[in-house]
Amino acid sequence: xxxxxxxxxxxxxxxxxxxxxxxxxxxxxxxxxxxxxxxxxxxxxxxxxxxxxxxxxxxxxxxxxxxxxxxxxxxxxxxxxxxxxxxxxxxxxxxxxxxxxxxxxxxxxxxxxxxxxxxxxxxxxxxxxxxxxxxxxxxxxxxxxxxxxxxxxxxxxxxxxxxxxxxxxxxxxxxxxxxxxxxxxxxxxxxxxxxxxxxxxxxxxxxxxxxxxxxxxxxxxxxxxxxxxxxxxxxxxxxxxxxxxxxxxxxxxxxxxxxx
Ligand code: IPE
Ligand code: IPE
Ligand code: MG
Numbered sequence: 001x002x003x004x005x006x007x008x009x010x011x012x013x014x015x016x017x018x019x020x021x022x023x024x025x026x027x028x029x030x031x032x033x034x035x036x037x038x039x040x041x042x043x044x045x046x047x048x049x050x051x052x053x054x055x056x057x058x059x060x061x062x063x064x065x066x067x068x069x070x071x072x073x074x075x076x077x078x079x080x081x082x083x084x085x086x087x088x089x090x091x092x093x094x095x096x097x098x099x100x101x102x103x104x105x106x107x108x109x110x111x112x113x114x115x116x117x118x119x120x121x122x123x124x125x126x127x128x129x130x131x132x133x134x135x136x137x138x139x140x141x142x143x144x145x146x147x148x149x150x151x152x153x154x155x156x157x158x159x160x161x162x163x164x165x166x167x168x169x170x171x172x173x174x175x176x177x178x179x180x181x182x183x184x185x186x187x188x189x190x191x192x193x194x195x196x197x198x199x200x201x202x203x204x205x206x207x208x209x210x211x212x213x214x215x216x217x218x219x220x221x222x223x224x225x226x227x228x229x230x231x232x233x234x235x236x237x238x239x240x241x242x243x244x245x246x247x248x249x250x251x252x253x254x255x256x257x258x259x260x
Contacts, residue, residue: 012060012238013245018202020064021057022224024216025050027208027232034232040084045234047088051096056238057137058103060245064138064198066110068216072146075115086120089143093123097130104136110194111145112153140195147218154192158184193219200224203248205241207233225251 025046032042050067057065070085100107107127116124124143162168162180177183190196201217204224211228213221227244229236252259 010239011242013242013249015249017061018225018245018248019062020066020199020201021062021203021205022066022068022201022217022221023053023204024068024206024208024214025233025236026206026210026214028234030208031232031234039081040088042232042234043081043085043088047092049234049236050092052238053236053241054105054137054139055103056241058105062137064140066140066142066195066198066201066217068142068145068214070111070143070145071215072112072144072149073215075144086117089141090117090120090123093120093127097127100127100131100139101134104134105131106134106136106138107131108138108140108195109143110140110150111143112149114144116144138198140198142216145194146215147213148215150194151219153194154189157192158189190219203227203244205229205244207231207236223253223255225253 028042028046029039030042031045032039035041054065069089074085075082099105109124109128113121161171171183172178175183175188198220200220200222201224204217204221205227206212207229209228209230209232225248227247229240229244231237231240
């Protein structure tokens with residue numbers, strides 16, 4: 001039998017790249033449990049995969065990488081796992097800071113700041129500040145993030161800004177419009193989300209085999225291409241990222257229209 005030619009699978013994709021990749025990095029806990037380790041060990045290994053995928057995204061010229069690190073529902077987990085995750089996040093912020101600066105990576109964090117331990121928050125803010133002028137990859141970490149909470153927060157901000165006649169008129173004037181219907185467009189609404197400058201993700205990846213969105217970027221993923229990989233996150237590699245991108249490059253995105 002002829003040997004299969006796998007060489008093409010081992011090469012980085014060329015050609016057009018997704019501008020924005022959004023990932024649900026799932027499967028750390030199972031990776032650890034399969035080895036008789038505590039779940040926190042899986043998260044530690046998962047952080048190494050984050051480093052590899054961030055570096056590869058820089059090499060490939062991806063503009064923005066949004067990673068789901070901790071959901072607003074993950075507070076339901078045992079306290080020791082939550083503590084380990086927050087500690088890991090803090091360590092990532094300290095240890096990766098020089099590398100992020102060196103690679104021109106700009107860090108952002110989306111999600112509610114409340115409930116995140118002070119020391120983790122402090123190191124996060126330091127890294128955001130230290131990388132704020134970088135011009136390369138935008139690395140966006142979703143921490144205490146929930147998409148429904150993000151939408152509710154946007155609605156609250158908008159409602160606050162339109163709560164009295166004076167501020168309403170100011171908003172109308174600024175936008176050059178004369179009614180709420182003219183003012184509140186999809187574009188306007190998006191400008192109140194946590195990462196308002198972000199283009200919508202082009203490619204969504206979830207590892208760990210589950211095929212669900214788990215309250216991630218519900219508004220923003222409306223037209224993303226969805227890729228699910230059975231690999232547990234610590235086993236996800238740059239070659240697996242290449243595979244997802246290569247598949248993405250074969251998609252015809254119609255956005256409701258017809259192929260040209
Ligand atoms: C994803 O891995 C990381 C976080 C949610 C923080 P999990 O911890 O969900 O791993 P599984 O799904 O239990 O294997
Ligand atoms: C989604 O994974 C959240 C993160 C990866 C941070 P979960 O493991 O929390 O999702 P469910 O509970 O399986 O839907
Ligand atoms: Mg999970």
